[in-house]
Amino acid sequence: MQIRRKNFLALSGIAATTGVLAACGGSSDSGSDSSSGGSDAGGSSEGAAPERADADLVIWTDEVKAGALEGPAQDWAEANNLTVAVQIVADDLQGNFITANQAGNGPDMIVAAHDWIGNLVQNGAISPVQLPSGASDAIAPVGLEAVTYDGQTYGAPYAVETLVLYANNELTDVPEPSTVEELVEAGEAGGAENVLSLPVGEEGDAYHMQPFYTSGGGYLFGEDSEGNLDPSDVGVGKEGSISAAEKIVELGEQGVLKTSISNDNAISLFTDGNAAYLISGPWALADIRTAEVDFTMSQVPGFEGMDPAVPFAGVNAFFVASSGANQAFAQQFATDVVSSPDIAEAMFPGNELPPVNLELQEKLTGEYPDVVRVAEYAEDASPMPAIPEMAAIWGPLGQAEANLVGGADPESTMTSAGEEITSQIG
């Protein structure tokens, strides 16, 4: 018996050591599975970063974009006699990428939204991407504006998203209201259970509320003399934001905005015919088409006699990792994404996002008019601020707006949100 126990102890000691080693040492030797150009489809089950694949170009992105990118990336690699691996990072792509890049075992590129740029730059995680000379003619201005940060271009943009207004033609006689007031009147006259489906939730949703916030006169950050956003000038709590707050309270009292509508149920309320209007992005299109709702799409209206509604534009782009092993190929891929519409076009069927390439927009107008219209509306939207200080805005502003929908005092609520944001920015 004694021997057995000893053996057991010895074995567990070994198991402990090897376990630790597996946890901290495993990085370089990954076997030969992906060198043939196959992609690592699984990633890790816990949503952690996958082990970097062995290929001439490694791209990390989320599941949806990876599905769309896989084929086009392989075609590109074949044409250039290279290998490529598209890997899925299902959870916290930004954090995983920054950490892996810092450790020197990150990818060569990531595909992500442009508003990450500020944080990626302050962490030194991405390199500038020089856009070829023809880019300004080939790419929609909002796409170029979004990837430009502090006077430098950091990404190769390919798609853009923004909020639009969907109307259920059976529940309203005014499918394209020009003001919020008109929308409310028509929605109430149509007899729908809910006039408007816009996600608020108990915690608020500053992204979806942005059209109303800007139409009421609110802004987030001022601009300095060079046109860069100035984090020391926070617009929340200023005069314009308070007049916007008054309008939001009004809509809350009318029952147009509700905290019981959140991202969980906003789209389904509309597709089930329980809401006359929906404010959402192009991602809702698939659900609306599946539900066979007879709908009209238009720009989100502003309040009567006030500023136009300016929703956020989010631009998806390719970014080049600063410590990737294959920066030359990553830069080459980025240049190719911008200089011709081919890669974006090949990605479109897998993930129908409104393209920023003007030639591609024209090509898709016939078959996908709605998608292209979202891209056109995005020209009037304003790119989400990419500065890292934006992280301090979402929570307090959203919360304040949710409270306003619940009937809170406009002035004190907005002022306190502004103070909270300023103190967080520090």
Place this chain on the structure above:
Amino acid sequence: MSSPLPPVHRERSTSIPAVLVRIIVLGAVLAVTAFTVPLMIQQQQWMWLAVMVLAAIAIFVIYSTKRFIPGKYLFPGTFFLAVFLITPIILTVGYSFSNYGDGTRGTKEQAVNSIIANSVVQTDDSTWYNMSVATQGDPVEGPFTLFLVDPATGTVYSGDEETELAPVPAADVTVENNYVTEASGYTILESREVNDAYNALQEVAVPVDENSAVRVQGANQAYVGTTLLTYDEAADTITDTQTGAVYTVGTVGDSEYFVNENGERAFSQSWLQNVGWSNYQRLFTDSNIAGQFLAAFAWTLVFALGSVALTFVVGFALALILNDERLKGRRLYRSILLMPYAVPGFIALLVWSNFYNQDFGLINTTLGINVNWLGDPTMAKIAVLLTNLWMGFPYMFIVTTGALQAIPGDVMEAARIDGASRFQTTVKVVTPLLLVAVAPLLVASFAFNFNNFNAIELLTEGGPFLPGEYTRGGTDILISMIYRIAFGGSGADFGFASAVSVALFALTGVLAAIQFRFTSVLEDVN
């Protein structure tokens, strides 16, 4: 050590399989160590290297001889304790004195490199060339010469670090598809070789005129660009070559940055620094946090005690009812009652959070009421307790059922003979006997709920937040409030989060000590 071994150890057991297994296992340890040590040195993982080497030495010393019998038993536990518990605590305490977070992850050198590299911009009307990289020397180290074709005109240029860009006679080169594929006297690099040499190629700037130079872009393109910033290592300053502005190192907040002449932050990149007690100072002097702490603590106690009391009362009552032998189909009832326990907790919480929706939730629509469950602080507290009751009563039901069945029947029979009613038997005989067995579990349940982050975060996210209140929501317990303080604001601030964790660690340590006291008191009763 000089005392003789007890007799039992004289029975030496040296069978061949035992020796073999020992040799194999120790050999494996040696092999793993020999394999990983170079890897760790290569990755500069000094701490883990030390752990690895020390562990390997310890395994050899302890298990290769017949001595150190207690050590053989103690080693695995101690090892795990050190690696998985003590090391993280030491690291956390270490980070709590640093500014580690977004923008401050790397070294100063990395920050400077990033600032300078990001300042390379294209000149106005920059020409883009099709590039081939050539060398007369080593394909990895260079020196490199760039052969460029202007795709618009087809003209071929070449140049290197020292030689200004100049046209090349057509006879000297072979051009295919607007790329130079051969150049006399040079080796043209394959695209993979260009990729491998890319770090060196980034430094190559072929002068065009005084301010601009041709730079490499990807494996086959080049453009005319200019570097706006330069770093002077001796003076530790960054200079803008166009405006002449000089940026020096200065302190903003608790960290050093490159600042402009007004002392304002010029670049967002900073580096990992020791900031002393500043994180703790921020934690304990922030009036907002201090003011909310007591309120959060009070609700945490109410939540934890309430959850335990409610789940115990309901679980105990059901257990009593289902313990009555007159009831038929008890097994079936018991299985059904255990079902909430079978649903994964996080799914149940998310589903419940939808049930409470004021306008569309199952509870309000079914009962025909209009209670603002998650928007009103009091109702939200009730909702949290109700959900936690649903989640927790099956556990108490199992535990008390087991304890009830362990109480000998003759005790109850004796009570009955002495004239006690069923109710009296339950309250005065069964309950005290049961509590002796169950009380430690109640204490454990309290400890669990005290830090039941999931129940709060998945159900209400700490909300509702009253207007003007951003630190603590109506249902925030300590742990969820502290999580929001540490991670809710502007990006990841691991230094501050570590300080918060250390403070929470101290607090839970005190609570654990109190709980141990309480448990030992119960043991005395027993």
